[in-house]
Amino acid sequence: MKKAFSVLLVLCFLLGIVFAGIVPSENLQYIVEDVHGKVGGTLYYYSISDPKTFNPAFAQETSSTDITGIMWDSLVDFGKNDDIRGGNLALDWEVTPEGNGWTFTIRKGLQWSDGHPLTAEDVYWTFKNIWFVPENCLSTYDVITDAQGRPPQIEKLDENRVKIWYREPYAVGLRQIGGVQVFPKHIVEPVLAAGKWKEFWTLADVNKLVGSGPMLVSEYLPDQRVVLKRNPYYFRVDPAGNRLPYFDTLIFISVPNLNTAQLKFEAGELDYLAPQAAQYPNLKAQAAAKKWDVGICGPTYSTLFLAFNQHSPTKEQQYWFRNKKFRNALSCAIDRETMIEVIYNGLAQPQWGPVSPASPFYDPAVEDLAATFDIAKSRAILKEAGFTWNAEGKLIDDRGIQVKFLLTTNAGNNQRETACNLMVDTFGQIGIDVIFNPIDFNTLVGALTATGNWETMVMGLTGGPDPHSGSNVNRIDGDLHFWNIHPDVGTWADPDNYWISNEEWQIDRIFRDQVREMDEEARWQMFADYQRLFVEEAPLVYTVQALRLYAKKAELKGTDPGSSSSPPILWNLWGLYRE
Amino acid sequence: MLKFIIRRLILSIPVLLGVSILSFLIISAAPGNFLDVFRLDPSISRETVQRLEREFGFDKDPFTQYLTWLFQVVKGNWGYSFQFKQPVFNLIWQRLGATLLLSLTTLVFSWAIGIPLGIYAALKQYSFKDQLSSVIAFLGLSIPSFFFSLLFLYFASRTRLFPIGGMLSVNSSQMNTWELIVDYLWHVIGPAVTLGFSGLAGIMRQMRGQFLDQLHMDYVEFAKAKGMPRKVVFYKHALRNAINPLITIFGYSLSGLLGGAVLTETVFGWPGMGRLVIQALTAQDLYLVMASLMVSSLMLIIGNLAADILLALVDPRIRYRFH
């Protein structure tokens, strides 16, 4: 990766020299992208829910971050799978001699969309006054602090360089620091001083937006559309010297749901659609006739798992749920192939471990541990663990108690509900009475985080390319270590009845150590161990993983749909064009 | 009359207060709050959630929260949306126009067609045309409007005769006023027709029934006996009287202007209040929900008042009671 990066850097440099003559007006250190498109036009995209704010510091859900991500750039450039592509606002960076930080060199000649120069001062100011102050952002402070919750420090070395460092080496620091956006000091400083930062860059502030990204919002009509216009000062060019992006305009057309989006796409009103599995066959069938490209991007970072509450309010259940053989037996009794067919129309794949195949840290070795659907094997494991069956064929534990439990998920989520129903069926085949009881999402969250009042549930958490994003889940004192909550975190866990398996200790250790491991290779190996341990221990039983799909007009070129980035084709908005 | 209106408005204050207390209680009683999504996000720490809880006032008991809200409302501050970080009234205001526009268009559509059609059917009682319109009316009354909307969308997408949802075309900002009106009408046909169809059917049946009833009234017969031509008998006497009960219905339909189209707005992607309110409800965006409930209650009160005033304007007997 590093090698590829330096090659690119050199290439950029060389091309920069070659084409400096074409765009001579400024002393800008361009990024030259290897794209060959046509200038102009409008890209028609869609959004199912409106942005809630244009302020990246308070934007939470993707409907907002999809748009703010276009308007403000960060130091580091991330690719279609959230992989590090190279520098963005930063020309390059180097690791500090202590190995606990980075010195970023900011590109020369950068300008904000209002023409004001973008310098290291903006970077320094943004980190110092926005990201390092918990009150001035929603969750970014949590993201950039280290494993102990301590923020990094920043120093402005000169007009072009800033140094950001942690107290000790922090492996994910570059990804986190490099991923947060930089704001124009000349605009934000007075707002912050006036105490109006929280109410700044709301949806009503379209005319106050000053950014660094390829496009900026120029019009927002609630529940109708968000219109973005190209930023004339954007710092990417193509080899022919055209200033990117190619498109003049990007319009997010608001649609009430994906079905309407499909109708609009079919009617030619949209250039791109990320269909669901159910919509896919129909689109695929029309693709040739309608001149569409329809295909599969790859696995996503979403997950779907079965969790067992090891502090279940029903005491006898704790005995089963803490038994890793029991959990593994149930994993064998989950018919993932049928789930894929029924829920995802075949457009999904079984998921065995906690890390998505989309992640660079995915270790294919987990597939060797796959618990394929096998009732006989499941029964054999249960038998080995001391379970028996009574005359009616119901599963009995070694204390003579019949095994039964409630299974829940958030009501209204069809995919999860279907998964639950399939589990009720196959668990019945090994003699377990499962009662499916879907509950309201908020009640479910309350059960998970406040009361512990649940037995088993089907849930999903969104991961990321770096497994570190799951720290809060995997560390035994993590807030989301909900299957075996630490008594210090969850009041419902009885300290006298708290027990942690050896594997969980090891996983916890890995998550504490990996952040200090600056060697990518060694870190990869740590996460490989983590994946193996997790699958063997099976505190969460993973089921299936949806594939991300795409459909686009063939005339839309330059797309490289990522499986994780959101929205899938806009990560390289600068390189898209219409033929 | 003015005294009557003022009295009614004063009487509506305790009603609104009651509505607000009840709404606040119900929302508070619902499990969880706006921050639940944050609690399940691995990237957000517990400290952050607790900080936000303090910021949003969730650490206080519901009664204190309500009183704080009420105090602010009396001062004219309806609160900020948790999601949008904007004053809730701005958000509602932005979408109020679209909802009112759709509701009014629908109202005009259903009344402008329902009334004449009802009269026509009454005048042609028992004829084939009357029975045909009855059949269509019953269809309209029995098909749920959201299903009809879906059918319409399908039709629009197959034939391309109508746009697939939305209120204005994407290039509307480059249009002049005249083009804007045409564009709006082109877009509004779908939602207005599907939303207004059942109303139209109801109005038509009501009008037909009322008009037929009136035709058998003594004063209509007496008007004929006086030698008045059919036109005068039907339109001056029978129609004026037949329209009275419909005016009451009209007044009440005014109160439904804001809340009547949530499903249709959702299906057609109409940029109105319906979608905002549903989003606010699912996200438990407390003050936005409260504000929209209060606006709807206010509309209900104003609608009822409008119905009474309209009725007084057309019926001297009611007017007499106001004095």
Next chain:
Amino acid sequence: MNSFGLRTGVHEKKKPCYNCLTLCVVIITKPNSADEVSDLNEPILKVEELRTYFDLTEGTVKAVDDVSFSLSENEVIGIVGETGSGKSVTAKSLVGLIAKPGRLAGGRVFFKTPEFPERQKDGFLDLAQLQGDEYTKIRGKHISIIFQDPMTSLDPLYTVADQMTETIMFHQKVNEKEALDIAVEMLDKVGFSNPRERVHQYPFELSGGQRQRVVIAIAISCNPEILIADEPTTALDVTVQAQILELMKDLQAEFRSGLIFITHDLAVIAEMSDRVMVMYGGKTMEYTDVYTIFENPMHPYTHALLSCIPRMDRRDQVLEPIPGQPPMMLNAPNLCPFLPRCQRKIERCLKELPSLIRMEDHYIRCFNPIERSSASRRGGKHA
């Protein structure tokens, strides 16, 4: 014609008593009416074999089936009969107020009028031939009709002035101001105090009697040749009834218009009419001058009808209800409708329908009538 009897009625509150008093008074004060009848001019309205049928899904109702009579200027004809005997339908048929599913199934209504000269025959226009709005040239202008219930005869949403002037302006081609003057004058005539102000009131601000006065004022406002009053006092309370009857008599005398007075109240008939037509089952049963009807009724039905009302001059009288029920009018057989209740029926009655035969000035539909001169009410009673 204004009478002592009416004033008595005012003092007596109970209706049966009022009936009997009026009746006796009328009978005593009416000896000259037979002369008046003979003095009558050429008729202005001749109704011949009028038939009005209602086509229902269950069958045809012959509400009016073969009714004939004529009316002269300044003459009062009373039409009497039980509820459902076809009185009101007869009245409405004359002026084309029969609405679907009813229809004029036959007969002629000859009316002497200057309207539609091209369609006239011997100076008479057959109203049964008129269509739709053509009636507007007749109704309210030449023939006015007053209905039973004054509470509902006026449109509640318009002022008295509006409802009066619309008629006056339409028929008399005057402007609004002149029409209003006429309306006020008419209200004055029907006994309104302060008409110039009250003309602007709404019907709901008036009492029942006042409303009926307004209705009458509208009816006479264009000075019609014929006024049809369909039970105009039934819905009013007794004292008001008397006032309205007196008013109508006075007005009729003043305008010398022909009056068709419909009622089920024999006492009122006796008070108002010159001639009386008794209807039963949609048919004319008996038709003659008022004196003969009360003293020498020939039809068993008329006879039975008179037995139902008390008389002041017969102290030993026993009131006699008519046995049986009024006829079902649906798909009635072509026989005398009174047959099932008749105590004088003979063999022939079961086979055919008697036609309306004329005996001097006395029309009767019966095969076995009560003998004319010798017939007494006592005899009828024991038959």
